[in-house]
Amino acid sequence: AQKVTQAQTEISVVEKEDVTLDCVYETRDTTYYLFWYKQPPSGELVFLIRRNSFDEQNEISGRYSWNFQKSTSSFNFTITASQVVDSAVYFCALRGYSGAGSYQLTFGKGTKLSVIP
Amino acid sequence: NAGVTQTPKFQVLKTGQSMTLQCAQDMNHNSMYWYRQDPGMGLRLIYYSASEGTTDKGEVPNGYNVSRLNKREFSLRLESAAPSQTSVYFCASSLEGSLTDTQYFGPGTRLTVL
Numbered sequence: 317a318q319k320v321t322q323a324q325t326e327i328s329v330v331e332k333e334d335v336t337l338d339c340v341y342e343t344r345d346t347t348y349y350l351f352w353y354k355q356p357p358s359g360e361l362v363f364l365i366r367r368n369s370f371d372e373q374n375e376i377s378g379r380y381s382w383n384f385q386k387s388t389s390s391f392n393f394t395i396t397a398s399q400v401v402d403s404a405v406y407f408c409a410l411r412g413y414s415g416a417g418s419y420q421l422t423f424g425k426g427t428k429l430s431v432i433p
Numbered sequence: 434n435a436g437v438t439q440t441p442k443f444q445v446l447k448t449g450q451s452m453t454l455q456c457a458q459d460m461n462h463n464s465m466y467w468y469r470q471d472p473g474m475g476l477r478l479i480y481y482s483a484s485e486g487t488t489d490k491g492e493v494p495n496g497y498n499v500s501r502l503n504k505r506e507f508s509l510r511l512e513s514a515a516p517s518q519t520s521v522y523f524c525a526s527s528l529e530g531s532l533t534d535t536q537y538f539g540p541g542t543r544l545t546v547l
Contacts, residue, residue, distance in 0.1 A: 361538035
């Protein structure tokens with residue numbers, strides 16, 4: 317069985333602070349994919365990044381960066397110089413083999429980030 | 434491209450009523466999914482359709498039925514709504530349902546069952 321844990325339920329930071337959202341996962345698969353999605357107050361789910369289990373290079377996209385460490389089964393997300401528009405719920409998700417030829421996405425429970433002006 | 438669209442955006446039902454949530458995608462994706470999102474629970478898979486003509490149960494299928502009408506459309510039906518089905522429902526699609534796929538989500542339907 318797959319499991320994704322986002323231990324931080326809610327985080328509040330002051331604008332321009334850096335913030336890291338933690339994600340720890342469990343899987344028996346050797347090949348799997350990890351994802352981050354953003355859910356702003358408007359409610360839609362926005363895809364942010366996909367990373368496969370063989371690529372442990374950190375990725376940076378503007379103010380966003382992701383740190384994938386297979387040794388600790390973690391895929392953490394850092395926002396640098398946070399802005400009010402970053403306020404959202406962020407979900408980490410794992411895609412691996414679910415049996416019977418299907419590959420399902422398992423979500424963490426989400427971390428609600430509030431950026432205070 | 435509109436991506437994934439869902440109707441309605443909001444719905445209030447009384448216990449025992451039935452309704453169908455509609456989902457359509459214009460990305461020529463083969464696989465489609467229905468999730469529910471409850472406070473503090475993340476998203477949980479209700480049903481999915483790996484390809485046109487096939488449907489399979491997810492983690493929480495009880496009380497729901499689905500129809501993959503064609504490649505574009507995947508509907509979710511509540512035959513006899515219960516208050517426990519109050520939730521936000523998301524439809525998603527992906528190219529082929531493989532391990533490498535990325536799922537893209539619709540805007541959601543907020544359903545309240547009284």
